[in-house]
Amino acid sequence: MSEVSLQIDGKAVTAREDMTLLEAARSAGVSIPTVCHHEKLEPFGGCRLCMVEVESGGRTNLVAACTYPVQKDLAVRTRSEQIDKIRKVLTEQLLAYAPESEVLQKLAREYRADKDRFPKEASFCILCGLCVRYCAEIKQKNAVGFVDRGPSREISFVPEVAARECWDCKECFPLCPTSALQAAFVLTRSLTSDNSVEVRK
Amino acid sequence: MINSPAELEHLRQEILSRRDPDKARISVCAGAGCLATGAGKVIAAFDAELEKQGLKGEVHVKSTGCPGFCERGPVVVIDPEETCYLQVTPKDVPAIVSKTIKEKKVIDRLLYADATTKEKVVRESDIPFYKHQERNIIGNNIKIDPKCIDDYLALGGYSALAKVLFQMTSGQVVEEVKKSKLRGRGGGGFPTGIKWEAARNAPGDAKYVIVNADEGDPGAFMDRAVLEGNPHSILEGLIIGAYAIGAHEGYVYVRQEYPLALENVSIAIRQAEEYGILGSNILGSGFDFTVTVHRGAGAFVCGEETALLLSLEGRPGEPRSRPPYPATKGLWGKPTNINNVETWANVPLIINKGADWFTQFGTERSKGTKIFSLVGKIKNTGLVEVPMGVTLRDIIYKIGDGIPGGKKFKAVQTGGPAGGCIPEEHLDIAVDFDELTKAGAMMGSGGMIVMDEDTCMVDVARYFLNFLAQESCGKCSPCREGVKQMHRILADITEGRGKEGDIELLEDLAMSTGSASLCALGRSAPNPVLSTIRHFRHEYEAHIREKRCPSFSCKELLSYYIDPEACGACLLCLKRCTSEAISGGRDQIHVIDQAKCNKCGTCFDICPARYGAVMRLSAEPVPGPIPEELRIVVKRKEAKKEAQREAT
Numbered sequence: 001m002s003e004v005s006l007q008i009d010g011k012a013v014t015a016r017e018d019m020t021l022l023e024a025a026r027s028a029g030v031s032i033p034t035v036c037h038h039e040k041l042e043p044f045g046g047c048r049l050c051m052v053e054v055e056s057g058g059r060t061n062l063v064a065a066c067t068y069p070v071q072k073d074l075a076v077r078t079r080s081e082q083i084d085k086i087r088k089v090l091t092e093q094l095l096a097y098a099p100e101s102e103v104l105q106k107l108a109r110e111y112r113a114d115k116d117r118f119p120k121e122a123s124f125c126i127l128c129g130l131c132v133r134y135c136a137e138i139k140q141k142n143a144v145g146f147v148d149r150g151p152s153r154e155i156s157f158v159p160e161v162a163a164r165e166c167w168d169c170k171e172c173f174p175l176c177p178t179s180a181l182q183a184a185f186v187l188t189r190s191l192t193s194d195n196s197v198e199v200r201k
Numbered sequence: 202m203i204n205s206p207a208e209l210e211h212l213r214q215e216i217l218s219r220r221d222p223d224k225a226r227i228s229v230c231a232g233a234g235c236l237a238t239g240a241g242k243v244i245a246a247f248d249a250e251l252e253k254q255g256l257k258g259e260v261h262v263k264s265t266g267c268p269g270f271c272e273r274g275p276v277v278v279i280d281p282e283e284t285c286y287l288q289v290t291p292k293d294v295p296a297i298v299s300k301t302i303k304e305k306k307v308i309d310r311l312l313y314a315d316a317t318t319k320e321k322v323v324r325e326s327d328i329p330f331y332k333h334q335e336r337n338i339i340g341n342n343i344k345i346d347p348k349c350i351d352d353y354l355a356l357g358g359y360s361a362l363a364k365v366l367f368q369m370t371s372g373q374v375v376e377e378v379k380k381s382k383l384r385g386r387g388g389g390g391f392p393t394g395i396k397w398e399a400a401r402n403a404p405g406d407a408k409y410v411i412v413n414a415d416e417g418d419p420g421a422f423m424d425r426a427v428l429e430g431n432p433h434s435i436l437e438g439l440i441i442g443a444y445a446i447g448a449h450e451g452y453v454y455v456r457q458e459y460p461l462a463l464e465n466v467s468i469a470i471r472q473a474e475e476y477g478i479l480g481s482n483i484l485g486s487g488f489d490f491t492v493t494v495h496r497g498a499g500a501f502v503c504g505e506e507t508a509l510l511l512s513l514e515g516r517p518g519e520p521r522s523r524p525p526y527p528a529t530k531g532l533w534g535k536p537t538n539i540n541n542v543e544t545w546a547n548v549p550l551i552i553n554k555g556a557d558w559f560t561q562f563g564t565e566r567s568k569g570t571k572i573f574s575l576v577g578k579i580k581n582t583g584l585v586e587v588p589m590g591v592t593l594r595d596i597i598y599k600i601g602d603g604i605p606g607g608k609k610f611k612a613v614q615t616g617g618p619a620g621g622c623i624p625e626e627h628l629d630i631a632v633d634f635d636e637l638t639k640a641g642a643m644m645g646s647g648g649m650i651v652m653d654e655d656t657c658m659v660d661v662a663r664y665f666l667n668f669l670a671q672e673s674c675g676k677c678s679p680c681r682e683g684v685k686q687m688h689r690i691l692a693d694i695t696e697g698r699g700k701e702g703d704i705e706l707l708e709d710l711a712m713s714t715g716s717a718s719l720c721a722l723g724r725s726a727p728n729p730v731l732s733t734i735r736h737f738r739h740e741y742e743a744h745i746r747e748k749r750c751p752s753f754s755c756k757e758l759l760s761y762y763i764d765p766e767a768c769g770a771c772l773l774c775l776k777r778c779t780s781e782a783i784s785g786g787r788d789q790i791h792v793i794d795q796a797k798c799n800k801c802g803t804c805f806d807i808c809p810a811r812y813g814a815v816m817r818l819s820a821e822p823v824p825g826p827i828p829e830e831l832r833i834v835v836k837r838k839e840a841k842k843e844a845q846r847e848a849t
Contacts, residue, residue: 045522048679048717062716067522082716086679089713093682117706118686127675146517146675149500151685153675 006074021065021076022050032065032078033087033107035094035177036128041137043067046129047094049107051086053077062086084111092117094126098178101126124178125155125186131172141165144172144186157190202477204485206363209354212476216351225260225302226280228343229289232267232429233422233461234583235274239290240264243275246291250298260302263352266342266430269584270330273313278325278343285325286311316580316602330581333599335562335588337570338546339423342430347465350472353433359478361549365441366486369552374445375401378548380556382568387413387504387541388617388645389721390567390634396538399528401446403536408448411532411539412439413509414455414462417501418617419668421648423572424542426584428455428462431546432469436492438540438548440483443490446538451490454509456497467494501672505720506539508674519674520720541646543572563589567633571644577614577651580605585649587632594628597651608653611752612736616645618665618672619725621732622658641732643725657754658737659744663691665729673722680723683714687730696757699745704734749820756800760818763804765790765827767814770834774804774815790832795823 005014008025015024020043025032035047043066050065055075065078077083091113095104099115104126108115127146132155135144143161146153157166166187203209229235229244247262270276273287279301286297286308293311300306312321313328322328325343345352353359365374379394400408412435416424428435439451453470455463470492473479481489495513502508503518510532512518531537547569551559560568567589573596575585580602587596593613597603604610612622615632621642623630630636634644652661666688675681687710690703711727718724734741743749750758763774763783768790775783775791780799785791791814793804808815 043522044676045719046677048677048719051717064522064717064719069524082712085709086713086717089683089709090678090717093678093686096682119689126678127681129676149502149675150671150673150681151675153681 004070004072006070006072006076008076009078015070017070019070021052021054021063021068021070021074024070025052025065025076025078030078033110034066035103035107035126036130037066038130038134038175041130041133044129044133046127047090049087049090051083053080053083087111088113096120097122097126098124101178103177123154126178127153127155128177129155130175130177131155134172134175139165139169139171141169155186157187159190162187162190204477206360206367206484209359209363209484213354213357213360216355220355223281227260227262227297227302228265228278228280229262230267230274230276230343231264232271232342232426233459234267234271235276236461238274238288240275242291243277243289243294246294247298250294251302254295254298254303256298256302260298263346264348266345266347267339267426267584268325268331268343269334269336269339269426269586270328270581271583272581276343283324283326285313285323285328287313329602330583330585330600333595334586335570336586337550337562338427338434338543339430339572339584339586341434342426345431347430347432348468350433350469350476353431357553358433358549359437359484361552362437362440362478363484365444365552366484366488371401371445371447374441374552377556378445378551381547381551381559382556382566383544383547383551383559384567384634385541386543386547386571386646388643390644393540393544396528396540397442397445399526400448400531400536400538403529405536407450407533407535408446409532409535409537410439410443410446410448410451411509411513411537412451412453412542412545413504413506413539414453414459414466414542415497415504415509416459416542416646417456417504417672418646418648420576420650421574421617421646423574423584423647425459425462427542427546427572428459429465432462432466433473434546434549435466435542436469436473436479438545439492440479440490441548441552442538442540442545444488446536448538449489449491451492452513452532453492453494454497454503454513455494456503457499463494463496470494500674501668502674502720502722505722507720509539510537517674519676520722522719543647564631564633564636566635567644571632571647573615573647573649575601575649575651577649578604578608578653578656579651589633590631592629593623593632596632596649597628601651604651604653606653608655610651611654611656612652612658612661614642614650614652614661614665614729615648616643616725616728617648618668619643619722619728620645620648621728622652622661622736623732624736627736641728641735643728655752655754657695657750657752658733658740659691659750660695660752660754662729662733663688663695666691666726669722669726673726677717677719677723679714679717680719680726683710683718684723684726686710687714687727691730694741694744695750695755697744697748697755699741699748701745703745704738704741707734743820747820751819753817753819755819758819759800760795760823761793761798761800761802761804762816762818762823763791763793764814764816765792765832767812768834769809769812769814771809771812773807773809777803777807779803785832788834790827790834792826792832 013028033049045064045067052065088111091107095115096118143165144157147156277286277289375397383393384390500518503512505520508518508520527537572586614622627640670684670688673680715727779801782794782797805815
């Protein structure tokens with residue numbers, strides 16, 4: 001596999017050509033925040049906290065570092081006024097669902113996010129999809145998935161599969177960035193005999 | 202089976218020889234719009250009447266595609282004179298057959314009449330709505346029965362395909378399309394030739410071409426009209442594209458809300474297969490290509506190309522990051538080229554008439570024509586095809602004939618739900634990809650919604666953000682959360698809960714959603730908010746600071762009140778009130794019970810101009826009802842009689 005050289009925050013970085021910007025940055029010791037990223041999983045590009053500026057051929061674009069492939073001579077900036085502002089707003093939006101999440105609180109301190117900026121909706125779930133993708137890609141069980149779209153989107157365990165697979169696995173629980181209890185809660189609800197009761201609403 | 206270009210031409214001549222150009226033909230628009238206003242019954246009436254008057258077999262009645270003048274449908278055109286009758290009903294049919302067909306006389310009352318001069322127009326192409334258009338694509342719709350491939354062949358259909366297959370290399374085809382500077386009509390405006398070249402150069406044996414017919418913008422129906430009205434033009438473009446990039450399989454992705462388009466394109470594919478225009482060894486050239494129709498399942502975001510691809514594979518239609526672009530990694534990981542319906546329909550024209558012909562239309566960076574669907578508060582609702590570069594003012598006033606009901610123009614929203622609103626002072630900008638973007642709107646796929654003075658611009662932004670929030674797939678958080686929060690704030694403002702700082706918060710959210718979202722849905726979703734803040738900030742401020750809706754549109758900020766001095770006690774509003782909120786009687790002043798009023802506005806619309814008693818109040822206290830004993834109206838006539846009686 002051949003290598004490409006690029007610049008990240010002014011630093012010359014050499015990366016394998018199949019790497020993403022996020023991998024290249026981390027291998028060079030440059031940190032970029034992420035919530036939905038996991039080394040073992042395919043890049044998802046959902047939380048968008050890893051937005052960075054890339055400059056190539058005189059044009060500057062904002063891209064998600066976790067999905068964007070490295071390119072020769074790319075100039076990458078991982079911090080700027082706009083990037084910080086984007087991360088601030090995105091963190092504030094997620095804090096509305098999980099104000100106590102340590103991952104989010106750490107981001108809030110870094111980007112001066114106000115956890116009370118948006119009305120609270122304590123579902124705990126920020127729809128990062130780590131549990132969903134881990135179950136699909138690593139365990140290949142698809143016991144948990146997304147249902148519905150847009151503001152109605154939520155995660156849900158498939159009762160038939162979950163009843164068989166989940167109690168002895170629970171490997172997705174510690175992945176949850178808001179609270180391991182979140183996944184446990186959704187799982188329990190899915191498996192109760194009367195799961196028509198909408199606990200969250 | 203047609204086995205060579207010569208055989209194709211021979212078939213065309215044979216079709217033409219069976220048709221006498223001087224013989225009367227009746228074309229009735231059978232597009233979805235005219236069918237909804239009764240075109241089906243008109244067609245049946247023509248069939249029955251021709252039989253009755255002994256003309257069966259003599260005069261051909263054709264169900265055609267949509268010519269665009271939906272406002273005045275059902276549209277009937279009688280050739281060879283090109284006499285155009287509008288709003289035709291089955292009752293008009295016997296007279297049309299006996300007068301126009303038999304005696305060659307024009308029926309005046311069915312013609313287009315100029316609103317001001319009252320002058321009648323006979324020929325279709327002389328009607329102002331059509332006269333100011335350049336109808337390269339949609340112009341053939343009225344000449345073609347979309348269910349009949351012979352009609353398309355008669356007009357020289359598939360000759361561009363024959364030219365490509367027998368006289369051009371695939372590289373030459375790509376070069377010609379590049380030279381035409383055709384840009385994608387689905388919204389992105391990306392140069393089509395460059396897209397084709399990327400897919401052509403991408404390594405791989407299996408490649409795909411796709412027609413994106415997942416037209417989902419509220420109020421937009423130009424792709425539907427082309428797909429319903431002239432499906433072969435799209436198929437011809439698609440086969441040419443397949444040849445150019447080296448694909449042997451193609452898909453037409455049609456939203457399932459378009460049943461007639463699905464039907465007509467499926468019939469077209471079957472007929473093309475029967476003639477050897479689709480399938481193996483097309484026209485004897487050795488080139489193989491098959492097309493499959495795929496129904497969308499009702500998600501707006503599937504119009505985004507990466508979501509469309511996943512949906513086509515049977516997975517949830519959610520966009521993925523680009524790069525890699527579909528040109529290198531598309532359907533099932535293979536190089537894929539996706540173009541919009543209208544883009545494909547342009548291709549046969551470019552091949553037949555040449556890139557130089559095509560580039561004579563349009564502006565420096567936007568070539569050719571564009572179909573817009575002109576809707577909203579406009580006299581001539583319909584489909585309008587104009588060369589790029591005409592002004593919005595010409596489209597709205599010359600073609601659309603302006604705003605109905607003597608109302609004032611306020612804004613035009615272009616580019617679909619994620620487009621922007623353009624006010625009066627920018628109506629003279631040339632309509633092309635770049636100019637619309639500069640004005641804070643966009644070309645999008647060609648939706649054009651006209652708004653008058655009664656439209657509240659904050660409410661418009663709220664409406665579109667609600668649509669986008671519902672249609673966001675929810676995969677990425679800036680779009681899912683940002684659009685939802687913007688919608689919540691806009692709803693608060695329109696319902697009287699706006700507060701200082703809301704505009705700034707909207708701008709922050711617009712920035713993060715617009716720059717961090719994964720796909721174009723989220724990236725363009727702030728446009729309705731930003732363009733209305735930019736051009737109509739005062740309306741936002743009135744809502745937030747004074748709790749006043751300047752357009753008297755936001756119900757929460759609006760009250761209806763009957764001025765007791767002006768009320769004529771005519772009972773009209775009382776009878777028509779939809780919530781039984783109006784009390785009163787003959788000779789008794791009418792009073793609205795504010796607690797019961799649902800603010801539908803019927804009383805305001807119906808109150809006779811001679812009274813003009815119903816008032817709309819926003820941010821003004823509603824005066825209390827006058828005491829019962831003062832509610833007697835003494836009508837002037839009766840008062841006179843009374844006075845006369847007293848005098849005698």
